Amino acid sequence: MAITIRDIAKKADVSIATVSRVLNSPEDVSHETKEKVEKVMEEMNYKPNAFARGLIRRSIKTIGLIVPDLNNLFYPPVINGLEDGLEENDYNVFLCNTNEDIKKEKKYIDNLLNKNVDGIIFLGTRPTGFQKNKHIIELSKEMPVLMINDYITGAEVYSVMTDERNGAYKAINYLVELGHKRIGFINGDVNYTTYRYKLDGYKKALEDNNIDLRDTYIVNETPYEKGGYKGMKKLLSLNNSPSAVLAASDQIAIGAMNGIFENGYSSDDFSVIGYGDVPLISELYSGLTTVSQFPYHTGQLAAETILKVINGEKMIQKRRIIDPELKIRKSCNKCKGHFEC
Amino acid sequence: MAITIRDIAKKADVSIATVSRVLNSPEDVSHETKEKVEKVMEEMNYKPNAFARGLIRRSIKTIGLIVPDLNNLFYPPVINGLEDGLEENDYNVFLCNTNEDIKKEKKYIDNLLNKNVDGIIFLGTRPTGFQKNKHIIELSKEMPVLMINDYITGAEVYSVMTDERNGAYKAINYLVELGHKRIGFINGDVNYTTYRYKLDGYKKALEDNNIDLRDTYIVNETPYEKGGYKGMKKLLSLNNSPSAVLAASDQIAIGAMNGIFENGYSSDDFSVIGYGDVPLISELYSGLTTVSQFPYHTGQLAAETILKVINGEKMIQKRRIIDPELKIRKSCNKCKGHFEC
DNA sequence: TTGTACGCGTTATCAT
DNA sequence: ATGATAACGCGTACAA
Numbered sequence: 189m190a191i192t193i194r195d196i197a198k199k200a201d202v203s204i205a206t207v208s209r210v211l212n213s214p215e216d217v218s219h220e221t222k223e224k225v226e227k228v229m230e231e232m233n234y235k236p237n238a239f240a241r242g243l244i245r246r247s248i249k250t251i252g253l254i255v256p257d258l259n260n261l262f263y264p265p266v267i268n269g270l271e272d273g274l275e276e277n278d279y280n281v282f283l284c285n286t287n288e289d290i291k292k293e294k295k296y297i298d299n300l301l302n303k304n305v306d307g308i309i310f311l312g313t314r315p316t317g318f319q320k321n322k323h324i325i326e327l328s329k330e331m332p333v334l335m336i337n338d339y340i341t342g343a344e345v346y347s348v349m350t351d352e353r354n355g356a357y358k359a360i361n362y363l364v365e366l367g368h369k370r371i372g373f374i375n376g377d378v379n380y381t382t383y384r385y386k387l388d389g390y391k392k393a394l395e396d397n398n399i400d401l402r403d404t405y406i407v408n409e410t411p412y413e414k415g416g417y418k419g420m421k422k423l424l425s426l427n428n429s430p431s432a433v434l435a436a437s438d439q440i441a442i443g444a445m446n447g448i449f450e451n452g453y454s455s456d457d458f459s460v461i462g463y464g465d466v467p468l469i470s471e472l473y474s475g476l477t478t479v480s481q482f483p484y485h486t487g488q489l490a491a492e493t494i495l496k497v498i499n500g501e502k503m504i505q506k507r508r509i510i511d512p513e514l515k516i517r518k519s520c521n522k523c524k525g526h527f528e529c
Numbered sequence: 530m531a532i533t534i535r536d537i538a539k540k541a542d543v544s545i546a547t548v549s550r551v552l553n554s555p556e557d558v559s560h561e562t563k564e565k566v567e568k569v570m571e572e573m574n575y576k577p578n579a580f581a582r583g584l585i586r587r588s589i590k591t592i593g594l595i596v597p598d599l600n601n602l603f604y605p606p607v608i609n610g611l612e613d614g615l616e617e618n619d620y621n622v623f624l625c626n627t628n629e630d631i632k633k634e635k636k637y638i639d640n641l642l643n644k645n646v647d648g649i650i651f652l653g654t655r656p657t658g659f660q661k662n663k664h665i666i667e668l669s670k671e672m673p674v675l676m677i678n679d680y681i682t683g684a685e686v687y688s689v690m691t692d693e694r695n696g697a698y699k700a701i702n703y704l705v706e707l708g709h710k711r712i713g714f715i716n717g718d719v720n721y722t723t724y725r726y727k728l729d730g731y732k733k734a735l736e737d738n739n740i741d742l743r744d745t746y747i748v749n750e751t752p753y754e755k756g757g758y759k760g761m762k763k764l765l766s767l768n769n770s771p772s773a774v775l776a777a778s779d780q781i782a783i784g785a786m787n788g789i790f791e792n793g794y795s796s797d798d799f800s801v802i803g804y805g806d807v808p809l810i811s812e813l814y815s816g817l818t819t820v821s822q823f824p825y826h827t828g829q830l831a832a833e834t835i836l837k838v839i840n841g842e843k844m845i846q847k848r849r850i851i852d853p854e855l856k857i858r859k860s861c862n863k864c865k866g867h868f869e870c
Numbered sequence: 871t872t873g874t875a876c877g878c879g880t881t882a883t884c885a886t
Numbered sequence: 887a888t889g890a891t892a893a894c895g896c897g898t899a900c901a902a
Contacts, residue, residue, distance in 0.1 A: 192879055203889045208881060218887060238644045239589070240879035242580035243894045248644065253624070258609040259808060261602070268599040271626045275633075280640065283594070283624040285612045292616075299621065303579045303589065413812050439809065446815060467600060468780065471754050472813065474787060533895055544873045549897055559871060581895035584878045 269487025307332035355512035356389030372430035374419035416443025475517030610828025648673035696853035697730030713771035715760035757784025816858030
């Protein structure tokens with residue numbers, strides 16, 4: 189049996205109330221008794237029981253993190269930032285991996301509810317549609333909820349996300365500056381919030397640059413290497429294949445580059461822009477030009493935000509928008525060579 | 530205020546003991562009252578309070594996971610497997626990221642102890658030395674402890690790890706079969722358990738193949754892309770540079786390949802073997818030949834093992850060793866071309 | 871089979 | 887400034 193507040197009280201010859209006070213409101217206790225008690229706690233290696241605490245305080249400084257897929261390399265750096273930000277404030281995180289299974293997600297939510305977490309964070313973009321997110325709206329009535337890279341309107345749900353529309357817009361503009369006019373887009377499933385916005389940005393940028401939109405230049409794939417590879421192959425098989433391509437994720441971009449190399453081209457012939465700025469990936473193939481979502485910072489901001497909500501601070505804005513930035517590395521070049529510009 | 534066991538008891542017109550029983554020992558309660566109570570619980574959407582429960586049961590079905598660095602891509606798939614295995618048994622995991630900071634690690638351990646986790650898992654290889662792991666030995670006297678990819682002797686510490694020695698051995702043998710005789714090794718810090726074993730395997734394989742060991746062929750770097758890149762540059766700058774190289778991690782391998790390409794070589798000229806078999810990475814550069822540690826399976830096995838320990842099952846062996854397997858893809862070729870074989 | 875009452879380790883509200 | 891004591895919500899020995 190672990191050592192309790194009572195043991196300390198006995199040994200220090202004070203009441204348990206006093207012991208509790210040196211822990212929670214040290215200013216209410218005389219300097220000397222405080223020192224005495226603290227010394228005993230040290231000696232006996234006392235550790236307050238979090239359950240007993242939680243029973244009264246109804247909080248155990250824990251937040252639940254629901255991540256749809258640990259194979260998505262964009263998430264680890266976000267989690268990293270999140271965890272750092274939370275740890276600084278002595279909060280722990282329950283990691284819940286759903287594999288995009290909605291049933292598993294609901295089970296986890298129940299579980300987290302039972303365990304009385306102080307808040308829940310949903311990581312990653314999600315399929316749109318009221319039905320699919322109804323349980324989150326319900327949840328938000330009971331406890332602080334924050335989404336990373338998605339949002340829900342008309343509910344007490346907070347968000348940290350990047351301006352995807354603008355990110356895609358910047359990327360396309362850059363490619364146009366390099367002289368590209370045939371610009372493809374390997375996107376994810378547009379039923380997911382972020383991919384929808386990216387598509388918007390892509391279209392808007394083309395329009396503003398007076399470039400006609402070609403449906404065949406837009407392909408939708410899974411946001412991983414395989415998808416990028418498949419998408420690239422499709423684009424390369426076109427009659428008038430593009431000379432540059434925006435990928436909706438860094439992993440798509442990598443897959444696309446594999447496809448390019450396999451067909452005997454180099455990044456001299458074919459420009460690729462990724463999306464996300466995942467630490468490792470951006471260094472691949474001697475440097476991937478990418479739209480940075482600042483994943484680590486995103487996580488930090490999420491931590492900061494949910495802590496504010498938990499502490500009851502009034503939030504003027506429910507959504508925090510990070511402005512993405514184009515990180516120019518080496519995967520893009522002026523349009524020339526094999527392709528008509 | 531949330532709804533409690535007392536509310537249920539009142540509404541169902543039974544005692545709180547009975548309500549508690551339908552939750553914990555339903556066989557001790559008559560079928561009809563059980564149904565009645567369950568119906569009320571359903572209606573009132575009752576959720577047992579985990580704190581109160583934990584206070585008595587001294588367990589809350591939670592394990593703490595200490596990971597040294599979320600930027601190490603080998604970990605996410607392991608965590609994935611671990612989390613899946615744990616979730617199946619209704620266990621949650623506290624994610625603790627230490628950034629290799631021993632102070633942070635100790636703080637986390639205290640934290641986890643306070644929160645009464647049922648066990649703690651340490652992910653990843655660690656620096657050897659009694660001093661550095663003393664706190665883990667101490668910890669193991671208080672609760673179940675398991676290490677992934679490391680071990681401690683003379684303490685109640687369980688392990689799931691791969692036979693690194695054998696993994697390196699297999700890799701070198703394969704390179705020899707391909708005709709390579711000048712084989713470099715970009716290793717990590719040999720003060721870490723796994724890198725020490727890998728070095729052993731490398732040496733043993735050379736010896737068994739009657740190849741002289743050259744100290745200059747062995748370089749020690751950080752186990753990430755940057756390290757691989759730097760290490761490769763060193764090897765390429767040698768008078769008699771190797772024609773093949775074993776990398777102590779997949780991320781090292783990727784960095785090494787970047788170095789190779791930058792110097793104008795291809796994998797036709799220069800063979801590279803990685804280590805780990807991280808899902809994404811192995812697909813890079815049209816397929817990295819690598820020594821698979823089966824990361825997902827490693828995680829699953831860890832989950833299974835610690836649950837057994839928690840449930841008091843007698844474990845015949847404290848260490849579970851996974852035999853690594855060479856996954857042959859495309860980064861290795863017969864020795865030829867620019868380099869003497 | 872069911873109910874009463876106590877204890878788990880804290881914190882909070884009174885007194886003193 | 888300090889102490890006694892009642893909660894917090896649940897599980898369980900004991901009694902009925």
